[in-house]
Each structure stands twice: as structure tokens, then as C-alpha cells.
């Protein structure tokens with residue numbers, strides 16, 4: 001392999017690939033705005049439905065716009081009998097991220113506007129995906145436990161409905177609020193890997209479902225959304241706050257990654273971590289189990305002291321979801337249920353001012369040569 005001669009930004013580090021009006025990630029101030037509104041203010045003062053409306057329309061809804069949005073979403077929650085059958089046929093033990101990726105792909109084929117990539121159709125498809133993804137995640141998860149799906153209840157908010165679909169019941173309001181906050185914080189984050197994947201797929205003229213399938217595939221990786229599950233596996237392995245520092249040192253000794261830490265853009269702290277940590281702490285109080293947050297506090301302090309690396313959103317989200325009662329394999333699918341809002345906003349934006357995304361590569365393989373006959377191959 002020869003050395004590269006051009007200035008290649010491996011991982012596209014520092015490359016500004018396009019403009020966006022959806023969100024602004026500001027590492028210099030550890031802050032993030034959606035359509036101009038600070039994410040922590042949205043998390044404290046709005047519902048996830050209001051934020052979804054904001055991301056898709058550029059403005060927060062008034063009361064009647066919100067009521068219409070909620071009604072539309074609630075009316076689209078039911079899955080088709082064919083999709084239920086497909087979900088029942090998923091291999092036992094399949095990861096819920098693979099299940100939701102496949103379910104979204106199937107929804108693309110049965111969508112009443114399949115093949116229509118116009119903006120109005122894409123917006124209607126986005127609403128159907130937002131509404132149906134929680135039911136598909138929950139049905140697939142329940143199927144692996146031999147449990148029947150729970151019928152959607154249109155009277156519930158998006159966050160309440162998620163719990164209802166997974167567990168068949170809605171927990172106390174503090175738990176629903178913490179979950180709603182997590183959905184708001186996870187909704188959108190500029191040109192992250194899954195969103196950029198969705199925009200690349202869209203740039204070819206492909207449809208929303210294709211872009212979302214690609215986004216889900218990218219989100220599953222442990223360097224991206226899959227880290228929220230990895231964080232909880234890590235905390236479970238440590239098991240006891242007394243072991244946290246010693247455990248971390250062994251990771252350092254092996255030069256291993258510590259999940260839930262570091263970020264491509266934020267180098268001095270993730271804008272969303274303080275809000276998520278506050279609500280994860282609240283969950284610890286509600287459940288009466290301080291162990292996970294105590295371990296988290298020790299790990300974060302040690303990572304900062306020894307490596308100067310801050311936690312990212314997945315770090316407090318992992319224990320928060322555990323304390324809310326979710327099984328670990330559901331954590332990244334919850335991220336999907338939220339990030340569908342950001343992906344769809346970017347798909348609409350990309351389509352509205354599209355140019356095929358197609359970077360160059362510098363060839364470093366074998367020099368040009370002739371094809372040998374079979375008898376002359378080694």
C-alpha cells in the first residue's frame with residue numbers, strides 16, 4: 001500500500017459537508033439548539049410531540065396545531081396484520097435494532113404512498129413512521145418473551161404510549177417525564193453518522209423509508225447509538241461503585257474504549273449530559289437505587305482526571321433507561337423512536353436542495369496489471 005499524497009480527512013473530521021437549518025451544535029459553548037431553541041429549555045418546558053413538530057416545521061406549534069399533530073400521530077399507531085405476522089417470524093433472539101430496521105423496511109413496502117418521494121408524501125410517511133415505530137419495537141421485544149403485542153391506546157401521549165406498548169401499563173408521571181426528556185435530547189444532532197447516512201441515501205433520490213433503514217443500521221454501532229446499551233453492560237459488569245476506579249484503570253491498561261465517553265464534536269462536554277443526568281438522578285430516587293448513578297459519578301470524575309474525556313448523552317441515558325425498567329436491548333431502539341424526527345427533518349431538507357453526495361477516494365491498491373489466465377494464477 002502506498003502512502004496518501006492528498007490531504008485526506010479520515011472520518012471526515014472537521015469537514016463541513018453542507019448547510020442545515022435544523023439544529024446547531026456548538027462545541028465552543030457546549031450547547032445545542034433545535035431551530036434556534038436551546039435543547040435544555042425544550043427538554044424542561046416542552047413535550048416530545050412539540051419538539052417533533054418544531055423539527056419538522058421550523059416553529060413550535062400553537063395549541064390547536066399541537067392538538068392536530070397529536071391526533072394525527074395517535075391515529076397512525078396501529079400496525080398492519082401483515083407487519084405483526086412478519087414480526088412474529090423474526091428469528092428468536094434477534095437484536096431489537098435489527099428487528100426495527102427490518103420492520104421499517106417492511107413498512108416502506110406497505111406504505112400507501114410507496115414510490116412517492118414528493119415533500120408532502122414524505123411528511124405523511126414521516127408521521128406514520130413516528131407513530132408506528134414504538135409499536136413495532138414493543139411487539140418485536142414482547143414476541144421474544146412469548147408475549148402478545150399490546151394494542152395502541154390513542155388517548156396516551158407519545159411517551160406514555162411507549163411504556164404502554166412495551167409493558168402494558170403507564171408508570172408514574174416522574175418516570176414518563178424523564179423518558180420524554182430523553183426523547184427530546186436524542187431527537188436531533190446535526191450531521192452525526194446516522195443522519196449523514198440518511199442524507200446520503202436521500203441524495204440519490206431514494207425514499208424516506210430507505211433513508212431511515214440506513215439511519216437505523218448506522219445508529220446500531222457501538223461508536224454511535226449502540227453506546228447507550230454498552231454503557232449499561234459496562235455498569236453491570238462493574239457491579240459495585242467500590243470497583244469503578246479499579247475497573248477503569250484496567251481499561252486504561254488495555255488501551256480500551258470506555259463506552260459513553262468522548263465525542264467527535266464536543267471535546268469539553270456534551271450539551272445534553274447535564275439535563276439527562278438530572279433526570280437519571282431523579283429516576284434513581286424514584287426507584288430507590290443509587291448504585292448506578294454513584295458508579296457513573298465515579299467513572300466520570302476519573303475519566304476527566306486521568307484522560308480529560310467527558311461523558312456523552314449515552315452515558316446518563318443508559319442507567320436512566322435501566323432505572324425506568326427497560327431491558328438493555330431496547331435502549332438503542334428508543335433512540336430510533338426519537339431520532340426518526342431528526343432524520344426526517346434532514347431528509348426533507350436534503351431533498352429540498354439536493355445534490356448527489358459522492359466524495360472522492362485516493363486509490364492506494366495494486367498498480368495496473370493484466371488479467372492472467374487461470375493457469376497462471378498462484
Ligand SMILES: CC(=O)SCCNC(=O)CCNC(=O)[C@H](O)C(C)(C)COP(=O)(O)OP(=O)(O)OC[C@H]1O[C@@H](n2cnc3c(N)ncnc32)[C@H](O)[C@@H]1OP(=O)(O)O
Nearest residue numbers: 222223224225227256257258259260261262263264312314
Ligand atoms: C449519541 C452518540 O452517538 S455519542 C457517541 C457514543 N459513542 C461512544 O460513547 C463510544 C466511545 N467513544 C468513542 O469511541 C469516541 O469518543 C467517538 C467515536 C465517539 C469519537 O471518536 P473520535 O472523534 O474519533 O475520537 P478522538 O479523535 O477525539 O479521540 C481522541 C483520543 O481520545 C481517545 N478516546 C476517545 N474516546 C474515548 C473513550 N470513550 N474511551 C477511551 N479513550 C477514548 C481516543 O482513543 C484518542 O486517543 P489517542 O489520541 O491516544 O488515539
Ligand SMILES: O=C([O-])CC(=O)C(=O)O
Nearest residue numbers: 188189191192193264265
Ligand atoms: O453527533 C454525533 O456525532 C453523535 C451524537 O451525539 C448524536 O447523534 O446524538
